[in-house]
Amino acid sequence: MGKETTDPLVIEALEWLVRLRDDKAGEEVRRAFQTWFDQSEAHVAAWEHAQAFWKRFDIVQPEIESIRNSQKFLNRRNLLLGGGAALVGTGGLYAISRSDLFADFVTDIGERRTWTLADGSLIELGSYSALSSNFTETSRQFELHRGEGFFDVAAASKRPFSVNAAGGTTHALGTKFNVKYVGDLVTVTASEHAVMVRVGASSPAKIEQGWQLSYSKSGLGNVTRVDLGSIEAWRQDRIVFQDVPLRRVLTELERYRQGRIILTSKSIGDIPVTAIFSTKQPEEALQTIADTLPIRILHATKYVSFVYSV
Structure with missing residues (x-):
């Protein structure tokens, strides 16, 4: 811009x-x-x-x-x-063309869909997500271009199951895991058994059930314990935030509504937010944030909203 x-x-x-x-x-x-x-x-x-x-x-x-x-x-x-x-x-x-334009699995804003693959694996994509697949006789590879996906992997020891996103790869070592790619951050959560995450030439990190890590271009973050119910709340049309910076909350809400939300001040982006919102009512969530934090929201047009300090 x-x-x-x-x-x-x-x-x-x-x-x-x-x-x-x-x-x-x-x-x-x-x-x-x-x-x-x-x-x-x-x-x-x-x-x-x-x-x-x-x-x-x-x-x-x-x-x-x-x-x-x-x-x-x-x-x-x-x-x-x-x-x-x-x-x-x-x-x-x-x-400008994007690599996700002809993805195999795509959801629109506010949409959530589930697919059953030929091998019996299940894929569920959240709002505004895109995923490409490459199935061969020896591997099951996917590329998450954007958004969030939950993967329930069917056992097939001779056909490894992996998900690429933003230069990193998540290898399934068990059954169920969640991958979210929003902004420049990828977050991987092991929901059942374990997964292995590798970014570039760095040593891979193993994530056990109930644990999570994030990575970006700067490398792997720390492995932390999480509440799986909160992480997978999007599968029941809810999003849960616990002491999450406002800038990340707004980025998440953008996935469930049309248009952009623009922060006019970096300082207010650091304000922590703890809340549970319905993904079906993103405008109400945005208004609730404005009502409870020292900020205001101005809808410049149907597609652009500015967030600024009081």
């Missing part, structure tokens, strides 16, 4: 823009903004960038609606301001 998301002053300007659009903003807020605005020419330029960025939403929204209505096979979130998946410029809106 360019300068709008990397320049700290532009981010500050966006937060001021959001505050000023709030119906509850009083004269004190306006005076504070004027003080900020008058500090330097850089602040003025940042304000202009923020205004241009905001106006872009109104331009993008009708194009997104048109594309969604005419091309159902395209991934909706790929068309929206995220991860380099869309570009908005003089030529309009361009969708």
Whole structure:
């Protein structure tokens, strides 16, 4: 998204823009903004960038609606301001192809599905997930492109079962395990028996039943004990958070609703959240967070919501 998301002053300007659009903003807020605005020419330029960025939403929204209505096979979130998946410029809106576009198993936003494989194994995918498969006579390999999957593996000692995600591989040593790939983080949980996780050239880590680890490009994290009921709550259309940073909670909620949720302040992203939400009511969950934490939410358009501090 360019300068709008990397320049700290532009981010500050966006937060001021959001505050000023709030119906509850009083004269004190306006005076504070004027003080900020008058500090330097850089602040003025940042304000202009923020205004241009905001106006872009109104331009993008009708194009997104048109594309969604005419091309159902395209991934909706790929068309929206995220991860380099869309570009908005003089030529309009361009969708960039993704490796998950022709995945074998796909769920839409808010959808949860289960498949039975030819070998008897079961795969359940959560909201907004995509999985590719490569079955051969000697192996059962999968690639999780995004989202979350629960795997109940049928025994076949001569055909190893593994799931790749973000450069790491989870090998089934038993029956059941869960893999979640959201943002740049992959989290693997052993639900029954054990799994082995390997990332790059690092030594593999064994995860026993009831334990979990996460990994990213920086390598493997620590193995920790977890409550399996909470981890697998998504299979009963619930998500459970226990002292989870707000930024991760919002990223999770994005998987269950249309559009983006943008934090205007890094500091509020660290606020811990403990709650249980229904995946069928993501808007109510978002509002509950706003009602219980020192934050507010401004829905700029149907597809973009800003979260900012009170």
